[in-house]
Amino acid sequence: MVVKNRNLFKLFIFLTLILNTVASQNLFCQEFGSNYFAEDQQVQIPYTLIIGSFFFDKTLQKLAQENQTKTLSKFADIDRYYGDKYVTGGALLGLYGMSYLLKNEKLKETSEKAILAAAVSGILISGLKEIFGRSRPYRKDGTLHFKPFSFKESRRSLPSGHAGVTFAISTIMANSMDNTYWKTFWYTSAISVGAARIYKNNHWFSDVVTGSVLGYFVAQKTEELFRENKSNPIFGLTVNNGVTSLSFTYPF
Numbered sequence: 508m509v510v511k512n513r514n515l516f517k518l519f520i521f522l523t524l525i526l527n528t529v530a531s532q533n534l535f536c537q538e539f540g541s542n543y544f545a546e547d548q549q550v551q552i553p554y555t556l557i558i559g560s561f562f563f564d565k566t567l568q569k570l571a572q573e574n575q576t577k578t579l580s581k582f583a584d585i586d587r588y589y590g591d592k593y594v595t596g597g598a599l600l601g602l603y604g605m606s607y608l609l610k611n612e613k614l615k616e617t618s619e620k621a622i623l624a625a626a627v628s629g630i631l632i633s634g635l636k637e638i639f640g641r642s643r644p645y646r647k648d649g650t651l652h653f654k655p656f657s658f659k660e661s662r663r664s665l666p667s668g669h670a671g672v673t674f675a676i677s678t679i680m681a682n683s684m685d686n687t688y689w690k691t692f693w694y695t696s697a698i699s700v701g702a703a704r705i706y707k708n709n710h711w712f713s714d715v716v717t718g719s720v721l722g723y724f725v726a727q728k729t730e731e732l733f734r735e736n737k738s739n740p741i742f743g744l745t746v747n748n749g750v751t752s753l754s755f756t757y758p759f
Contacts, residue, residue, distance in 0.1 A: 553720045560716040564650040567712045571705050583703035590669035590700045592629070595676070599625060616733065617683045624675040624729040628722045632671045635721075641665035644708045667710045667718035673697040674722030675729075682730060697722075 588594050599622050606615035640655040641664040642648035654662055677697035681690040701715035 553724070557713065557717050557720060560713040561650070561711075564711040564713050567705060568644050568650075568708070572708060575706075579706065582699075583706045585696075586669050586700050586703040586707070589696060590673045592672075595625065595672065599676070613683070617679065620726075620729050620733055621676045621679045623732075624679050624722075624726045625672050627729070628671045628675040628725045629668060631725065632666050632668045632718060632721060635666055636663035636668070639665045641711075641714070644711055650711060650713075664710055665714045665717060666721055667701065667704055667714040669704050670697070670701040670710070670715045670718035671722035671725075673700045674719040675726045676722075678723050678726035679729065682726075 599618060603615065603618040603622060606612075606618055637656055637658060640653050640657045640662045642652040642654070643661050643664040646652075646661050674697045677693035681693040684690075697719070701710075701719060704710040704715055705712055
């Protein structure tokens with residue numbers, strides 16, 4: 508049992524190293540102040556990570572399935588909450604509503620960013636799932652079995668929606684405060700969801716990496732969008748004749 512837990516711990520560490528590399532590369536580029544290097548790395552690093560992750564699919568899937576324990580199974584239930592469209596969506600809307608009650612502009616902007624990033628990630632990934640039609644691990648069709656536009660849940664493996672949405676939200680939340688512990692908490696939460704999806708045999712490792720990369724870059728683009736449109740509110744909450752409505756404006 509000790510050996511099994513040790514192997515799964517290695518899987519978690521590997522996931523952490525890979526996905527934190529993606530999360531930190533934008534900061535790395537800014538630190539060295541090279542636009543050419545930044546643009547070049549923004550393409551090369553994610554591409555390399557995604558392609559490279561496919562080589563680990565079978566090994567990590569086998570490792571996860573051979574190391575099932577009651578404790579780890581309970582831990583893996585994190586994906587029932589963080590990343591679930593109803594639970595996570597409700598929490599974000601609740602956070603947005605709370606910002607109005609507290610009249611907290613920073614909380615309002617952060618929740619707006621998180622809602623937008625989660626929505627865009629979810630829509631983008633939902634479309635890609637149908638286009639790729641990759642079989643989920645539990646179908647036992649192999650790692651490279653694709654049937655585009657099959658419109659079946661068992662063929663919506665690539666990319667991972669849970670990983671994409673949670674990484675988008677975690678990136679926004681991590682960027683909201685310059686605190687190492689705060690950032691570590693959010694990125695580790697997103698990585699844990701990705702690990703849970705592999706552990707439950709719902710996704711391949713490459714599904715998780717691809718979803719995480721997409722979620723991360725959607726979040727960064729969302730941050731950029733808000734910076735460029737600081738004077739023009741993207742979200743708005745209005746009350747008219749007792750009816751509360753939420754408006755959304757996307758500047759082109």
